[in-house]
Amino acid sequence: MESVGSLVGSPWIYAVVALSVLLDVFLPVLPSGVLVITAATAAAAGTAADVPDILVLTLCAATASVLGDLVAYRLAWRGGARLDRALARSRRLRAAQERLGSALARGGGALVVLARFAPAGRSVVSLGAGAAHHRARDFLPWSALAGLSWAAYSVALGYFGAHWLGATWLATAVSVGALFAAGAGAAYLMRRSPRAPRVAPVSRTS
Numbered sequence: 091m092e093s094v095g096s097l098v099g100s101p102w103i104y105a106v107v108a109l110s111v112l113l114d115v116f117l118p119v120l121p122s123g124v125l126v127i128t129a130a131t132a133a134a135a136g137t138a139a140d141v142p143d144i145l146v147l148t149l150c151a152a153t154a155s156v157l158g159d160l161v162a163y164r165l166a167w168r169g170g171a172r173l174d175r176a177l178a179r180s181r182r183l184r185a186a187q188e189r190l191g192s193a194l195a196r197g198g199g200a201l202v203v204l205a206r207f208a209p210a211g212r213s214v215v216s217l218g219a220g221a222a223h224h225r226a227r228d229f230l231p232w233s234a235l236a237g238l239s240w241a242a243y244s245v246a247l248g249y250f251g252a253h254w255l256g257a258t259w260l261a262t263a264v265s266v267g268a269l270f271a272a273g274a275g276a277a278y279l280m281r282r283s284p285r286a287p288r289v290a291p292v293s294r295t296s
Contacts, residue, residue: 103129103142104150111154111241115162118210123244126151127265130248148238148245155206155237156230159216163229166220199232206236207243207276244269 107125114120126147133142205211219229247265255261 104146107147108150108154111151112158112161115158115213115216118213122151123240123269124262124266126241126244127248127251127269128262130245131252131262131265134249134252144245144249148241151241151244152234152237155212155240156234159212159233159237160226160230162213162216163220163226163233166217167223169221199229199235202229202232203236203239204276204279206240207272209273209277211273211276212236243272 107129110120110122110125114122129142129147130144133144133147202215205215216233247268248262251261251265255264
């Protein structure tokens with residue numbers, strides 16, 4: 091953990107975490123979850139004189155997650171016919187739009203929360219919601235819950251993993267493995283969700 095101590099011990103860790111979480115809606119390969127866990131592990135270890143605050147780290151990651159969702163949602167909303175055709179060619183995106191539309195129409199957004207943990211699920215749901223012109227007031231509260239749940243879970247893994255296993259790379263690896271396991275479980279539940287009938291897009295007056 092000493093190799094990341096200088097970064098973790100400075101306010102820049104919040105900016106790096108926020109930027110990584112913000113951008114991984116467009117670049118799912120970014121290791122934002124690993125970064126959050128590593129920062130939380132180092133914070134629990136107290137390897138630097140000024141370690142990040144766990145609560146601030148959680149809120150930083152959650153806020154960046156919601157902002158990233160909102161940017162993707164708005165870009166897809168205004169993407170025009172070209173983006174609509176590109177999304178229509180993706181069977182995964184079409185299925186996500188159908189399920190998401192049904193979930194939001196029923197006043198429930200468990201799919202949005204599940205998608206935040208699934209690999210690339212956040213991208214699929216955020217872009218799908220925008221492309222289908224679902225209302226922001228229906229989507230964003232669930233996006234906020236999803237971002238906060240994911241951030242709290244990731245920080246808790248790193249923090250308590252360090253307390254239970256020590257501030258070692260083993261603790262980080264176990265915590266990252268638990269994050270990936272949650273993602274695999276979320277992806278499995280999303281695939282098993284019954285496909286909902288297609289709903290008509292709402293007007294662009296959100």
